[in-house]
Amino acid sequence: MTNSKKPNVIIMYADDLGYGDPGCYGASSIPTPNLDQLAEQSLKFTDGYAPAATCTPSRYSLLTGNYPWRNENAHILAGDAPLIIEEDAYTLPDMFKEAGYDTGIVGKWHLGLGEGDIDWNEEIRPCPLDIGFDYSYIMAATNDRVPCVYIKGREVEGLKEDDPIKVTYDRDEKFSGIPTYYEDSELLDLKSSHGHDMSIINGIGRIGYMKGGKEAIWDDEDMAEVFLNKATSFVAEHQEEPFFLYYALHQPHVPRVPGEKFKGSTEHGPRGDVIAELDWCVGQMLNKLGELGLKEDTIVIFTSDNGPVLDDGYEDQAEELKGDHAPAGPLRGGKYSLYDGGVRVPFMVRWPDMVEPGESSALLGQVDLLCSLSSLIDQPLPEEAARDSFDVSPALLGEDNTGRTELVNEAIGAKVALRQENWAYIPPYDGPAVMDTTGIETGNSSEPQLYNLNKDIGQRNNAADEFPDKAKKMSDRLHEILNSARTRSR
Ligand code: NG6
Ligand code: CA
Numbered sequence: 001m002t003n004s005k006k007p008n009v010i011i012m013y014a015d016d017l018g019y020g021d022p023g024c025y026g027a028s029s030i031p032t033p034n035l036d037q038l039a040e041q042s043l044k045f046t047d048g049y050a051p052a053a054t055c056t057p058s059r060y061s062l063l064t065g066n067y068p069w070r071n072e073n074a075h076i077l078a079g080d081a082p083l084i085i086e087e088d089a090y091t092l093p094d095m096f097k098e099a100g101y102d103t104g105i106v107g108k109w110h111l112g113l114g115e116g117d118i119d120w121n122e123e124i125r126p127c128p129l130d131i132g133f134d135y136s137y138i139m140a141a142t143n144d145r146v147p148c149v150y151i152k153g154r155e156v157e158g159l160k161e162d163d164p165i166k167v168t169y170d171r172d173e174k175f176s177g178i179p180t181y182y183e184d185s186e187l188l189d190l191k192s193s194h195g196h197d198m199s200i201i202n203g204i205g206r207i208g209y210m211k212g213g214k215e216a217i218w219d220d221e222d223m224a225e226v227f228l229n230k231a232t233s234f235v236a237e238h239q240e241e242p243f244f245l246y247y248a249l250h251q252p253h254v255p256r257v258p259g260e261k262f263k264g265s266t267e268h269g270p271r272g273d274v275i276a277e278l279d280w281c282v283g284q285m286l287n288k289l290g291e292l293g294l295k296e297d298t299i300v301i302f303t304s305d306n307g308p309v310l311d312d313g314y315e316d317q318a319e320e321l322k323g324d325h326a327p328a329g330p331l332r333g334g335k336y337s338l339y340d341g342g343v344r345v346p347f348m349v350r351w352p353d354m355v356e357p358g359e360s361s362a363l364l365g366q367v368d369l370l371c372s373l374s375s376l377i378d379q380p381l382p383e384e385a386a387r388d389s390f391d392v393s394p395a396l397l398g399e400d401n402t403g404r405t406e407l408v409n410e411a412i413g414a415k416v417a418l419r420q421e422n423w424a425y426i427p428p429y430d431g432p433a434v435m436d437t438t439g440i441e442t443g444n445s446s447e448p449q450l451y452n453l454n455k456d457i458g459q460r461n462n463a464a465d466e467f468p469d470k471a472k473k474m475s476d477r478l479h480e481i482l483n484s485a486r487t488r489s490r
Contacts (some may be wrong), residue, residue: 006242006377007351008298010055010235010289011369012282013062013246015055015108015253017144020276020329029263029325030272034283038302039348043355043398049348049365049419050306052410053336055110055142058305059248060084060368063092063111063131065370065386069482073112076412078169079141079208081112085131086245090385091265092370093132096244099379104135104238106231107248113140113151118145120213123154129424133246137230139218143250143257144313146210148201150226158216165213171198175211185316190255191315194437204255205316220257223250224274228281232288239292242377247285251278254312257333268325271310271318296352303366304345309335309438321437332459336435338426338443339413339459349396362395362403363419372396377442386484408481411443418478422454425474448475 019025024031024039051061056067056077064085068074073084085091105128113127119229128136138151147167150157156165165174174180179187181197189203196205202220218226231247256270258277266272282302289295308327310318312335333339347364349355364372372391374381376396388408394400406420418425431444443449450464450471464471 001138008243010245010300012302012433013248014278014304015250016308016335017304018327019331020326022346025346030275032279034279041357042348042350044349044359046361047363049343049407050345051365051367053306053342054412055305057410062366064089065389067388067408068410077112079145079147080118080167081116082116083112083126085111087126087130090382091132095374095379095459098134099377102238102241102243103133104234105133106137107227108192108250109138110141120156121260127154144196144207144254146199146206146208149213150218156216159213160215163212163214166211169208174209178211181205192313193311193315195313221259224259224277224281228284235288249278254314256316269317269321276342300350303347307342311438328459336412337440338415338417342411343409356398360401362401364395364403365407368392418474424451424453449460
């Protein structure tokens with residue numbers, strides 16, 4: 001640090017961006033000039049992992065430093081689910097607050113709100129403000145789930161008293177007098193390929209039913225700008241103090257609705273266009289830091305909550321228009337999967353003067369950010385906090401090219417796999433080998449799978465028969481970790 005002020009920290013967190021999506025990770029047909037430039041100024045990790053292959057568990061783990069399978073509620077949540085982080089849990093924003101930071105979240109939340117049976121017309125409690133954030137401007141869950149409104153602090157923004165919001169995810173409780181997927185299909189601008197067949201909002205089928213709140217309903221097309229403006233304003237308003245901002249972008253999650261500027265900007269249809277838009281948002285944020293003279297004093301971390309998916313439930317031609325683009329790059333599987341495509345994600349760290357730009361193959365996960373950032377800003381953690389988070393700060397600083405020696409990865413359904421050094425082990429699991437909805441390879445197999453990632457990054461050659469002892473040892477170790485109260489080991 002150039003002075004005694006602690007560095008600001010921004011985590012930019014993409015939603016479903018794959019290992020192979022940005023140019024700096026090998027793509028060539030989706031323009032990502034801002035991410036590519038960020039990569040040139042960053043330490044770019046080749047073996048950086050999201051905790052899980054879906055959103056809620058990953059975000060839970062990022063914010064608590066605990067593996068998601070430790071919390072049985074950490075699975076893809078409905079938009080009206082209760083908050084799954086206990087108010088007295090020690091969180092990433094708590095750590096920053098203790099260190100005197102101003103903390104903010106902007107964007108996708110998806111960790112639940114309230115205590116169950118939430119009333120959207122009253123103060124929302126608990127919410128991000130109760131687990132360590134001073135400022136919160138969020139969507140409750142995902143852009144394909146109701147309620148389709150922004151929540152500022154404890155309140156739905158723009159809600160009118162005479163038009164209260166009601167939400168249900170129960171088909172039997174469907175509200176009358178609202179447009180719904182099967183009854184009002186003429187209102188659809190975007191058809192669903194699977195699911196997304198309850199309320200129609202802005203011409204798009206959603207998960208869940210929502211009634212009322214007409215004035216408060218978001219505009220899908222300008223969501224990127226809305227979140228970007230809140231995120232850059234937060235930075236501008238807090239430029240004097242150290243701040244922590246969790247900027248949780250909504251792209252390229254479905255429904256993929258780019259702003260006007262980005263419509264048709266790539267050859268890949270809406271999925272490519274919203275990645276271009278995401279890249280622009282990242283560039284705008286970095287420009288803002290530059291303009292405010294905060295570039296040197298800010299640690300920027302860019303990563304994604306899980307791997308990529310093409311058809312995630314809407315007919316947006318992601319599959320048809322993919323061309324040669326490989327969203328997971330050389331990796332097998334994608335979102336939801338036990339293979340690396342589900343969890344190995346773009347992961348870059350920029351800290352001018354402190355982190356030498358380059359590439360690192362150190363093994364690390366987002367679960368490690370709590371412990372590692374506490375170390376970088378010199379803020380000790382309570383003993384019981386973040387028990388699965390390991391201090392990989394030497395790797396983040398580029399001083400160590402090893403990172404962890406092992407990491408548990410989670411797929412949909414809380415199925416787990418173990419990465420140990422250059423090996424990946426996937427226990428036998430029941431279930432289809434390929435998801436019939438998304439077409440993604442799940443990793444389910446009646447046989448144990450073992451891959452040497454140094455030789456076989458695409459996990460094509462199962463080496464479990466060749467190295468039965470290795471497979472057995474990794475299986476035992478995985479069980480040991482699953483049954484242990486604390487890991488905090490490399
Ligand atoms: C799935 C949705 C998918 C997406 C995902 C959550 C259906 C058929 N599919 O259940 O579209 O919303 O949940 O994605 O509803 S995540 O990135 O937030 O985990
Ligand atoms: Ca996601």
